[in-house]
Amino acid sequence: MKQSIFKILTNEPIAKEVYKMTLQGDCSDITKSGQFVNIKLEGFYLRRPISVCEVEGDILTIIYKVVGKGTDAMSKMGKDTELDILTGLGNGYTLDQSGEKPLLVGGGVGVPPMYELAKRLVKDGKQVSVIIGFNKAEEIFYEAEFRALGCEVYVATADGSVGTKGFVTHVMKNLEDYTYVYACGPEPMLKAVWSEAKTSGQFSFEERMGCGFGACMGCSCKTKYGNKRICKEGPILVKEEIIW
Numbered sequence: 469m470k471q472s473i474f475k476i477l478t479n480e481p482i483a484k485e486v487y488k489m490t491l492q493g494d495c496s497d498i499t500k501s502g503q504f505v506n507i508k509l510e511g512f513y514l515r516r517p518i519s520v521c522e523v524e525g526d527i528l529t530i531i532y533k534v535v536g537k538g539t540d541a542m543s544k545m546g547k548d549t550e551l552d553i554l555t556g557l558g559n560g561y562t563l564d565q566s567g568e569k570p571l572l573v574g575g576g577v578g579v580p581p582m583y584e585l586a587k588r589l590v591k592d593g594k595q596v597s598v599i600i601g602f603n604k605a606e607e608i609f610y611e612a613e614f615r616a617l618g619c620e621v622y623v624a625t626a627d628g629s630v631g632t633k634g635f636v637t638h639v640m641k642n643l644e645d646y647t648y649v650y651a652c653g654p655e656p657m658l659k660a661v662w663s664e665a666k667t668s669g670q671f672s673f674e675e676r677m678g679c680g681f682g683a684c685m686g687c688s689c690k691t692k693y694g695n696k697r698i699c700k701e702g703p704i705l706v707k708e709e710i711i712w
Contacts, residue, residue: 520581574636604626
């Protein structure tokens with residue numbers, strides 16, 4: 469974990485209530501896809517944990533949804549605003565079990581960490597398939613970016629306005645030859661993906677966090693191998709250890 473000052477380069481809406489922010493700063497502690505950062509906001513007691521979407525050198529990209537006062541304040545921040553950020557948090561995804569045809573599944577704001585993961589898997593020569601799920605067309609983002617990486621991309625919308633009507637698991641039912649599953653999204657989605665998955669996999673969980681680095685124990689959850697802190701031993705849990 470490292471505490472650094474980052475400067476905002478861009479901060480713009482990319483979908484309904486969803487913003488993409490690029491920042492410049494010390495990204496050296498961000499070593500795996502699936503890690504997150506914890507952002508200090510003036511006037512708010514707790515930092516805001518946000519998944520890493522992409523990291524290139526000293527440029528960090530995050531995507532966040534406006535869901536409360538903190539993220540609303542973030543959406544109004546302009547270029548050159550400086551932010552105090554803790555980086556290198558969480559265990560991140562591991563790639564050595566992916567096999568040749570990994571399947572990445574993201575729902576809503578669970579989509580961003582899939583992008584950095586897809587980049588790394590494609591770089592390793594894997595045939596990557598991606599399922600992204602949203603409620604409606606106006607919420608969709610990063611479909612084109614995944615395609616540009618060379619991924620096979622499937623879109624599911626609950627209202628059927630784009631792609632498959634229904635949930636990400638409706639797409640999964642028609643896929644047979646994937647070798648491993650990576651998933652991030654709301655817990656009901658993760659549970660459904662866990663049940664539908666034909667292989668092992670890694671699942672990224674969201675919990676309300678106090679400190680974000682394992683000190684306060686506020687985000688502990690039970691697993692088959694004992695209690696784990698989502699911010700420290702997580703947010704990534706392996707399919708076989710998850711207790712619903």
